[in-house]
Amino acid sequence: MTTPRKISSNAARRSEASRRAILTAAFDLVHEVGYAKLSIEGIAARAGVGKQTIYRWWPSKGTVLFDAFLMLSDEPDGEAALPDTGDLEADLKTVLRATVAELNDPRYDEPLRALNTEIAHDPELAAAYVERLDGPMKELKKQRLRGAQRAGQLAKDLDLDVAVEMLWGPLLNRWLQRSGPLTPEYADTIVETALNGLLPRR
Incomplete structure (x- = not known):
């Protein structure tokens, strides 16, 4: 009874690891080569995944980059607020x-x-x-x-x-x-x- 859950849990961890690797690769590559030369092929090679893995989650390099930016700009505690000192x-x-x-x-x-x-x-x-x-x-x-x-x-x-x-x-x-x-x-x-x-x- 526990084996399917273990497989599912491991697959989810691998999936999340691949996702983060793709987003990190996209963010790093656009800084290195510029957006015009950024490609799904290049992101896949840097992240160590297949192109189809990327296309399964994102339709374009622009959407990959957007999620990469969101990942890196997330607040560590999940919350954000502007300072309010009264001034x-x-x-x-x-x-x-x-x-x-x-x-x-x-x-x-x-x-x-x-x-x-x-x-x-x-x-x-x-x-x-x-x-x-x-x-x-x-x-x-x-x-x-x-x-x-x-x-x-x-x-x-x-x-x-x-x-x-x-x-x-x-x-x-x-x-x-x-x-x-x-x-x-x-x-x-x-x-x-x-x-x-x-x-x-x-």
Whole structure:
């Protein structure tokens, strides 16, 4: 009675080991050779699996890369939250500075750019990105802003979706277009401009 369960358990472990090997191989290879030269064949060879093993789980190299990024960006404890010290400006600066550091990390730059390119051309991947990564992350950001609203630090009728775009959009735009340096000081300026507004103070 126990033999089938053992076989099933061993197969599941082998399957998960293969999956992680594939995702790690995809992430490493795109950094080494670039997305244009990344191939299912190359990923399979690096991971030590057959091409059909990859195609059984993913329809394209873009979807493999997306899952690879998700695997490496998972929180160790399974939870994530923006800091809430009671000082909204300081907390937002901390988060945007961390975003700057990640975007400037050479290990993440090429995979992230490749992923953004694929999202722009693949509606199914774009939908998966919104559902599995962008949507949940946006909700975490909005939760922090809701806390600031409850504390009287932000207007109660503030459009939180627009607020999130105002805070994180400039960073992503500058990174994607390579239109200027991404620095902690630039992150601070975004926060200060968003919170203090564009109109002169009375």
